[in-house]
Amino acid sequence: MRGEYPFMSLLLPELNFSTHYRRYTMFKRILAALMLLGMLGTIAGCNTMQGLGQDIERGGEKLQEKSAR
Numbered sequence: 001m002r003g004e005y006p007f008m009s010l011l012l013p014e015l016n017f018s019t020h021y022r023r024y025t026m027f028k029r030i031l032a033a034l035m036l037l038g039m040l041g042t043i044a045g046c047n048t049m050q051g052l053g054q055d056i057e058r059g060g061e062k063l064q065e066k067s068a069r
Contacts (some may be wrong), residue, residue, distance in 0.1 A: 043052065
């Protein structure tokens with residue numbers, strides 16, 4: 001079982017595998033919650049799906065401008 005998350009022993013060598021797994025699971029949950037909040041904030045900032053499309057289009061235009069230089 002320890003072989004499934006070999007990187008965790010590098011980060012926290014003094015802890016046993018059970019503690020590593022709990023911290024890894026908690027990290028995944030917190031990351032998922034932050035990503036969800038970020039997506040909701042983005043959608044709320046656009047107000048509508050049309051606004052979201054316009055924002056994405058503007059972002060694409062900015063990328064094209066920067067790559068054309």
